Amino acid sequence: MAKIVGGINVTHVPYIGRAIANNLQQDEYWKPFFDGFPPIHDWLAKVKPDVAVVIYNDHGLNFFLDKMPTFSVGAAPEYQNADEGWGIPTLPPYKGDLDLSWHMIESLIEAEFDITTCQEMLVDHAFTLPLELLWPNQKQCPMRTVPVCVNTVQFPLPTAARCFNFGRAIGKAIESWESDARVVVIGTGGLSHQLDGQRAGFINKEFDLMFMEKLVNDPLWVTRYSVPDLVELTGTQGVELLNWLTMRGTLPGDVSLIHSNYHIPISNTAAGLMAMAAE
Amino acid sequence: MAKIVGGINVTHVPYIGRAIANNLQQDEYWKPFFDGFPPIHDWLAKVKPDVAVVIYNDHGLNFFLDKMPTFSVGAAPEYQNADEGWGIPTLPPYKGDLDLSWHMIESLIEAEFDITTCQEMLVDHAFTLPLELLWPNQKQCPMRTVPVCVNTVQFPLPTAARCFNFGRAIGKAIESWESDARVVVIGTGGLSHQLDGQRAGFINKEFDLMFMEKLVNDPLWVTRYSVPDLVELTGTQGVELLNWLTMRGTLPGDVSLIHSNYHIPISNTAAGLMAMAAE
Amino acid sequence: MSTTRQKRVIPGTTIFDGDQARKGYALNKMCFSFNSADNRAEFLKDKEGYCAKFHLTPEQTEAVLSLNVLKMIAAGGNAYFLAKLGGIFGLDMQDIGAQQTGMTKEAFKAKLVEAGKN
Amino acid sequence: MSTTRQKRVIPGTTIFDGDQARKGYALNKMCFSFNSADNRAEFLKDKEGYCAKFHLTPEQTEAVLSLNVLKMIAAGGNAYFLAKLGGIFGLDMQDIGAQQTGMTKEAFKAKLVEAGKN
Ligand SMILES: [Fe+3]
Ligand SMILES: [Fe+3]
Numbered sequence: 001m002a003k004i005v006g007g008i009n010v011t012h013v014p015y016i017g018r019a020i021a022n023n024l025q026q027d028e029y030w031k032p033f034f035d036g037f038p039p040i041h042d043w044l045a046k047v048k049p050d051v052a053v054v055i056y057n058d059h060g061l062n063f064f065l066d067k068m069p070t071f072s073v074g075a076a077p078e079y080q081n082a083d084e085g086w087g088i089p090t091l092p093p094y095k096g097d098l099d100l101s102w103h104m105i106e107s108l109i110e111a112e113f114d115i116t117t118c119q120e121m122l123v124d125h126a127f128t129l130p131l132e133l134l135w136p137n138q139k140q141c142p143m144r145t146v147p148v149c150v151n152t153v154q155f156p157l158p159t160a161a162r163c164f165n166f167g168r169a170i171g172k173a174i175e176s177w178e179s180d181a182r183v184v185v186i187g188t189g190g191l192s193h194q195l196d197g198q199r200a201g202f203i204n205k206e207f208d209l210m211f212m213e214k215l216v217n218d219p220l221w222v223t224r225y226s227v228p229d230l231v232e233l234t235g236t237q238g239v240e241l242l243n244w245l246t247m248r249g250t251l252p253g254d255v256s257l258i259h260s261n262y263h264i265p266i267s268n269t270a271a272g273l274m275a276m277a278a279e
Numbered sequence: 280m281a282k283i284v285g286g287i288n289v290t291h292v293p294y295i296g297r298a299i300a301n302n303l304q305q306d307e308y309w310k311p312f313f314d315g316f317p318p319i320h321d322w323l324a325k326v327k328p329d330v331a332v333v334i335y336n337d338h339g340l341n342f343f344l345d346k347m348p349t350f351s352v353g354a355a356p357e358y359q360n361a362d363e364g365w366g367i368p369t370l371p372p373y374k375g376d377l378d379l380s381w382h383m384i385e386s387l388i389e390a391e392f393d394i395t396t397c398q399e400m401l402v403d404h405a406f407t408l409p410l411e412l413l414w415p416n417q418k419q420c421p422m423r424t425v426p427v428c429v430n431t432v433q434f435p436l437p438t439a440a441r442c443f444n445f446g447r448a449i450g451k452a453i454e455s456w457e458s459d460a461r462v463v464v465i466g467t468g469g470l471s472h473q474l475d476g477q478r479a480g481f482i483n484k485e486f487d488l489m490f491m492e493k494l495v496n497d498p499l500w501v502t503r504y505s506v507p508d509l510v511e512l513t514g515t516q517g518v519e520l521l522n523w524l525t526m527r528g529t530l531p532g533d534v535s536l537i538h539s540n541y542h543i544p545i546s547n548t549a550a551g552l553m554a555m556a557a558e
Numbered sequence: 559m560s561t562t563r564q565k566r567v568i569p570g571t572t573i574f575d576g577d578q579a580r581k582g583y584a585l586n587k588m589c590f591s592f593n594s595a596d597n598r599a600e601f602l603k604d605k606e607g608y609c610a611k612f613h614l615t616p617e618q619t620e621a622v623l624s625l626n627v628l629k630m631i632a633a634g635g636n637a638y639f640l641a642k643l644g645g646i647f648g649l650d651m652q653d654i655g656a657q658q659t660g661m662t663k664e665a666f667k668a669k670l671v672e673a674g675k676n
Numbered sequence: 677m678s679t680t681r682q683k684r685v686i687p688g689t690t691i692f693d694g695d696q697a698r699k700g701y702a703l704n705k706m707c708f709s710f711n712s713a714d715n716r717a718e719f720l721k722d723k724e725g726y727c728a729k730f731h732l733t734p735e736q737t738e739a740v741l742s743l744n745v746l747k748m749i750a751a752g753g754n755a756y757f758l759a760k761l762g763g764i765f766g767l768d769m770q771d772i773g774a775q776q777t778g779m780t781k782e783a784f785k786a787k788l789v790e791a792g793k794n
Contacts, residue, residue, distance in 0.1 A: 059759075060711070060756045063346075065399075065701065065705075066398055066400070067348070067351070068395060069346070069348055071393045072346070083712070083713060084760065085716070085760030086760075087763075102576030102577075109435040109436070110438070112437075114350045115349060116349065118346055119344045119579060120345040120583075153692070153754065153756050154692060154697060155692055155693040156385050158391075159388075166393075194689065195759070196690065196745070196749055196755035196758070197688045197746070198689075199686075199687065199689050200772070200773040200776045200777055201773045203788065203791035205791060205792065228684035228691065231686060235689075236689060236690075236691070236692075263792070264788065267769050267770070270792075294651070338641075339590055339639050343587070344579060344587075354698075362593055363642065364592045364598070364645045366598075377698055380694075381694030432638050433636075474637045474641070475572065475637035476570045476571050476628070476631060477570035477659060478571050479654070479658045480666055481570075482673035484673060507566035507568070507573065510566075510568060510573060511568045511571075515571060515574075515637060516637065544674060546651050546652070549674075
């Protein structure tokens with residue numbers, strides 16, 4: 001059976017793409033963010049995953065409001081990045097893992113998650129940048145991948161409890177996959193930020209730090225909050241932390257924190273990073 | 280609060296469209312099928328619904344395999360019919376009911392159904408023909424409508440139990456809608472038929488009649504069967520009976536059978552029809 | 559490359575699962591394009607070229623050109639999408655049923671009527 | 677016509693719920709089209725004509741032409757889609773944040789830095 005080696009949560013602001021393209025990693029503005037990664041690179045070199053399941057939200061590249069799924073799972077041989085409207089150069093395609101995709105789809109529907117299956121799928125910055133940050137300076141990402149999208153665009157969003165349980169079902173699916181592959185799960189987005197409205201620029205450091213702390217040993221803590229609570233506490237885009245929570249749900253048993261980092265601001269966002277090893 | 284007056288299940292073979300267009304209702308081939316409807320027309324005239332929630336499966340008009348939802352709910356002001364590949368004339372647009380659509384969407388996500396919301400949606404013969412059969416000879420269908428799609432195309436399909444519970448959640452959503460509207464729920468498709476393979480033409484009268492009988496007072500009977508069981512028992516397209524089961528789930532409390540009809544064959548299909556009044 | 563789950567065997571029946579979907583994606587995508595009358599006309603003008611445009615495998619192209627439904631299914635075709643291809647040639651569901659079962663259309667229709675009598 | 681549920685009020689914040697989505701569909705669909713460079717060029721050539729092509733309301737068109745983000749949100753615009761419109765004009769998230777909060781860009785950036793210090 002496949003093994004989940006652990007999980008990583010990381011912010012996905014588009015702006016990061018520009019910093020990488022222009023080699024700004026050691027600039028004053030960017031250093032506190034990029035310096036979070038080397039310990040996680042070391043851990044990845046040690047646990048050697050073959051496949052990355054990436055849990056993120058699409059920002060209007062692959063999905064529009066005509067067909068907006070709550071949860072969707074990719075099942076394509078390859079995933080293309082594409083222009084999101086800013087004319088930023090697109091990244092090379094990502095290898096899929098069709099065996100894992102279909103095994104997950106079968107397990108998730110059996111477990112009564114009503115997913116949308118995507119046999120063709122464009123992946124946006126929320127998928128590409130975390131992979132770029134975690135496996136830097138490569139011509140093409142060395143992982144096989146399975147994209148999983150959570151709707152954080154069109155309200156109502158799935159509840160925190162539903163997301164955690166969705167993560168649990170993904171974890172069980174991976175662990176019941178007849179393969180000797182080593183799998184890392186990545187959740188992207190957040191932490192607190194709000195792009196729109198008179199409250200634009202809202203950040204909540206206190207909540208973010210509590211959330212990161214609880215996520216290790218008491219992840220159900222966050223399920224006490226409704227989605228509107230989470231908007232109030234973390235901002236209209238801060239709710240992307242649902243992707244972090246879904247990732248955490250995938251990890252079986254107890255976890256140990258490998259490394260974490262938190263820095264304000266990157267663009268309008270509180271930038272968080274956490275890696276956890278599965279026991 | 281809105282009231283569910285009852286539910287209707289009916290076959291949706293495209294061929295029926297041609298019979299209506301050519302006025303063949305009283306021809307020898309079609310008479311046993313069309314004669315099933317007048318008692319249901321009488322019942323509808325008595326219970327006077329304002330809105331029809333139509334539970335069906337898309338046949339590759341609105342959805343392709345690039346984005347194939349398990350469950351989807353329409354939220355458009357109007358739904359267009361369109362060419363499905365056979366060049367049959369398209370029917371006039373159907374009025375939506377945005378208030379009910381969004382109320383259902385909010386309730387269903389809260390109840391942990393991971394639906395796809397469709398703010399633009401083409402409706403195929405599985406939606407249009409049942410409305411045509413139930414409200415014949417009208418310029419435009421007099422109901423406001425909410426389309427609900429169940430995936431019966433790409434396996435794995437949702438289990439029978441999941442479909443029944445999805446129906447239950449739809450029923451609760453309708454009944455908690457602050458409106459004085461009267462709602463009829465329609466499930467379309469089936470009964471036993473298989474279009475593809477060496478077993479094409481397979482029909483299972485015994486199972487269909489048992490299913491129709493159980494659907495009134497013991498609908499959970501069918502949840503003893505897995506989806507592959509249902510394919511074996513009813514054919515590759517016979518699994519469209521999941522739409523019937525979903526409809527049955529929406530009806531609160533006990534139901535009484537208004538009328539039913541069963542005739543073999545219409546095209547390659549065992550044609551079923553049932554109307555049930557909610558208490 | 560395929561799922562390792564044990565599959566249910568139902569004689570004469572192909573379940574359109576992930577394995578079928580993987581094989582048949584290009585073929586089904588071509589059939590989906592036949593919702594448009596323009597695309598149907600383009601296909602009829604140059605069938606082989608149209609198949610190539612959708613990157614069909616040789617096996618799929620051969621099945622389409624010979625209008626062999628069982629071969630299309632073996633190549634990953636899904637009944638709901640294939641029906642749109644059948645429609646281009648004016649084939650109804652009894653034509654397609656007869657072809658797959660190796661019966662005459664009359665015999666196939668008689669078999670359907672018979673199913674109502676038991 | 678709107679949902680009858682009681683809504684959570686969060687000052688300075690619009691939740692993109694069904695009511696917003698109903699109002700904003702045309703505007704958001706136009707913004708979604710800006711994933712394509714050709715469409716962005718077409719919009720820049722004739723902004724008003726491009727808005728009309730997507731059937732924007734007068735209120736939406738006015739908000740787009742004046743590049744007023746708060747008005748776009750009031751007219752049903754969603755932040756994720758509106759960002760694609762902002763990108764056309766080279767606006768970054770601090771420009772957009774400053775405009776909405778009535779601050780200078782420098783003050784808005786200082787406010788963000790401040791949030792890291794408490
Ligand atoms: Fe984001
Ligand atoms: Fe059907």
